[in-house]
Amino acid sequence: MNKTTRSERIAMILLMLSQQPNKLHTLTEFADRFGCAKSTLSEDMAALKKVLAANGLGRIETVPGAAGGVKFLMGGPAGANVACVQAVCEKLSDPARILPGGYLYTVDLFSDPSCIRKLGEIFAAQYYGAEPDVVVTVESKGVPIGLMTAQALGCSLVVARRDNRVTEGSVVTLNYLSTSSKRLQTMSLSRRAVHEGQKALIVDDFVKGGGTVGAICNMMKEFAVTVVGVCSLVATPQAAAQRRLRDFRTLMVLEGIDEENEKISIHPADWLENSK
């Protein structure tokens, strides 16, 4: 086997880092793999940091000290984030998406990795500093965006169920009033899913009245888990404005659906202009 050249080594290091976002890699790991000195690797990291910054495609963070290393973090310029969310809003504004009863057909886009991967990365970039241990969502439409956010944060996903399953073991069950449908709903979470003292980021696809995400927050209290933030792909203006949810961020605000005139009004949320 030929010796790896500098450019080949740098490319492989970036690939390995980017495939496990927010995971710490030691320089020793790369030194052993590519047979080079740590000082050489430090130069490689400097080059990668520079070119990532120039292209707005995430960044590499150096953690100093004996237990240190390097890790890849998602995130881009605010302008790119707004443009990305704006493009999704435009797709969602297609009148063919209006369903009987004034609902919006979103599942195709919100299950499409090429769409929601980037959206999950935007969420993740806002919460690296809060260091969540888990992303929590409720089945089943929250699962794709929850998983993508968890992937970008390098943490695991926990899914609260709408019914009890034998495959979950013993569960904690919570009844709550859905603020939008005014109906009593049930949510269950396996007792094995989260642990006391952990930090959770709540992620859902759509927040209308806030009943469901509020119930997840209450469920976290039952498990003595701290909620570091609540994220939603789409929210109503009422939900977006409310202060009851801790650190609530929605990517899109759905102002309304005019069934008669076949018009959907949806736009990127204001905070994106100052996003990471």
Next chain:
Amino acid sequence: MNKTTRSERIAMILLMLSQQPNKLHTLTEFADRFGCAKSTLSEDMAALKKVLAANGLGRIETVPGAAGGVKFLMGGPAGANVACVQAVCEKLSDPARILPGGYLYTVDLFSDPSCIRKLGEIFAAQYYGAEPDVVVTVESKGVPIGLMTAQALGCSLVVARRDNRVTEGSVVTLNYLSTSSKRLQTMSLSRRAVHEGQKALIVDDFVKGGGTVGAICNMMKEFAVTVVGVCSLVATPQAAAQRRLRDFRTLMVLEGIDEENEKISIHPADWLENSK
């Protein structure tokens, strides 16, 4: 802004390719971005192909012709695939995972991006040639592995529901007999979800009797969609051996759970030894 060096350019190209697996990028796209000749980029691709092959971390494929370009495909040596699945089997063999009734607690691992991302890439690598348009799964435990497989294939995910939802629009509903529980089950799929003539890869987390994945196959027939394969994370030996399912692949075979002696017998499937 300084000019990008060769190593920085190669690293960025690999990052862009790997973040959108199976998506065709033209050399013109990179030539414009980095201000270099296409002949230079061809040399870059040759270097990347060489180092990816040496490290077993996916590959770059060149598509010739006017509509051609380059794309990144997942997949590693069979030995690495077996080792990866073996590591998951070992985690699943922990007796603490046995639930009352002889069930196995798997949701934590099967919702953990760091675990299932790689497993989805193994599935994807087997089906690039079949060119599926969509990955189809059934809610809700199949969603994470379905999404990761779809991401690696560069296609979208379609989720069949266990109940009707107003947010799905008009749906096709199918009743079927669950071979394991002997109970009548219902599955619904939005009429907008898939289109006549498409090709689908079916992905689920656990196949016991094959009733559910068989029902998804029947659902695809209703939509005139061709099933190119059926994948499952875990299957019983009976399911793994049956020929009724077209091109069925499970990563792990669950031989049995001995509740009394607290022993779980699970191992990687044989086909992995010849996997891509």
